[in-house]
Amino acid sequence: GAGVSQTPSNKVTEKGKYVELRCDPISGHTALYWYRQSLGQGPEFLIYFQGTGAADDSGLPNDRFFAVRPEGSVSTLKIQRTERGDSAVYLCASSLAAQREQFFGPGTRLTVL
């Protein structure tokens, strides 16, 4: 079956704009995670969904960041009033359940000019 997919693969935006990043998890995976990776660093946790609910959003840096997963499948990460410091690769991962192996998508490279 298909792996985790993310769209767009690249997004260039201007400071202050709103962006949405999409993640399609592996079918049947109830757990979904968002991470952010800066150059030369390992990914850092942003938010975790179990089904439709955000079970842990402790990694979101501030209230400009928000994510949804309304039907327990596709998730969208939303960033308002983007800043240059938001530039990074945003990675999505899914797993059958928490405490299981996580599978990552190819990421969305966000560049804020």
Add this chain to the structure above:
Amino acid sequence: KQEVTQIPAALSVPEGENLVLNCSFTDSAIYNLQWFRQDPGKGLTSLLLIQSSQREQTSGRLNASLDKSSGRSTLYIAASQPGDSATYLCAAPTGANSKLTFGKGITLSVRP
């Protein structure tokens, strides 16, 4: 708070060499540890997941070990090939939600 360390940051070896990549973590209350490979500009590919009840896990030329008591894991790569050149990251889960804490990775270069 879980902290994961991978040293050295980069490693260069000749083709055919057997090598060990090290990973250390501070919170030993983990139920598994995952090793990933990342090629430049790409996402993460899961290599091995080793459960806390296991001491080793093998996949092809890769072997991962886990020692919870000492807070260490190693990834052994046998008979390295140029195609193994990539960044290798280890990640330990935190809490019941299993959010992963990653090391910074080891960038491996295998010279032909």
